[in-house]
Amino acid sequence: MAEARRGLKSGDLVAGGFFLLLGVGAIAGAIRLEIGTPSEPQPGFFPFLGGLGLTILSALLIFQDFRGRSSGGEPFVETRRPVLAILGFVAFVALLDPLGYVLATALLAAVLLLILGVRLGWGSILTVVVLAAGSYLLFDRVLDVPLPEGILGAVFGP
Template identity: 30%
Template sequence: MKIKSERDFWSGLMFLVVGIVFAVGATNYSMGTSARPGPGYFPLLLSIILAILGAIVLFKSLTIETEGGDPIGKIAWRPLLITVGSIVLFGVLLPRLGMIITIPILIVAVSFAGDEFKWRGVLIAAVVLTFFSWVIFVWGLKLTIPMWPSFLGS
């Protein structure tokens, strides 16, 4: 079978594999019921949806002809490394500096991965995302996330 869109083939394969791996991992948690979902219910559903979408994209890459075969270009290493490094930095800093400081650091750091960097937009995004993270995770879901640096004794 001939690959008619290289880009769709590899992205579909990636979604399919990631969906299957996470679905298998989600089975280690309690599923609960539809009325009272357990911790594995939502991840399992998202994993299945991701795998189905991956299969659809993969099927499309093998059946629908694209002009020039949609080749994959070179890997954008700089944005990839900055994004992964920023996420690692977030994981290291969150317990030490708290959410109020760590999320803006994450937003500023990951903003350097793009081609267009404007301080005004980055700072607005940092404030808005920090506020909504607090609303969703701390206020709404009542998760125990450190808000302020640990050395302040909060």
Template identity: 30%
Template sequence: MKLASQKDFFSGMMFTIVGVSFAVGATNFTVGEAARMGPGYFPLMLGILLAFLGVVITATSFRSKAPDGDPIGAIAWRPLCFILGANLAFGALLVGFPPVGLPAMGLIVAIYGLVIISGFARPNSSIKESLILATILAVGSYGAFVYMLNLQFPVWPAFLTA
């Protein structure tokens, strides 16, 4: 059989692998049953659903829709690196990173770091747009998590609040 779409094949395989991994990992917790769900029930069902979706997508990748198939394009390294780096920076800024002496900077600084770094994933990115978006996101996050949900975590750097 010849692949009609490499994109569908590999994305289906990725969904299947992630789904099976979640389902297997969920068995480490008490699963329970539908009437009395345990902590592993939702990840197990989500993993099974994701694996099933992956199998369906993989199977449809063999249908002929293009004469030479639908090849996978080049990997977009710039967005990949900046988006992953932004998420790592968010975690490091939010809770700190002791091996390099970085203290916890809090939610607001972490959000600004996340938005500004991830903004560079797009060519011709504007720092002004990133700052506006970061401000909106920081205000919304503060309102939702700190004010409405009363979650207790550092909002500002410790040296500003002491």
């Protein structure tokens, strides 16, 4: 009897339920933005795909938990790192316009790597900056998706 109830208390069920609701919310928001088609995507196209993927993966996690194949982790055992990650994303949103996409993204990536326990050496710092600058050039210049230039406007300006 205790084994049958274990699944109902596991962290996989809690996380799966949370992300299932988040995915459904993303799908609903994307539909309001208009999805479009794969050949002519509208603003809601990629949020719709992300929400759909999140919903499917969350449902699979919940299904595994009910079948007794989950990792059996306890919910909310370690909250420091997720809270720091959320604060990092909040800071990213606040700093995106003043610092610009490249610096804000590089800073967010560095913070997330530190949260994950990665030691930041010159190689990883250079990689983070090159990937942030490269993604900026790809989206802003090649795909024509305007991104904030921020204080590096002279470097990345037209």
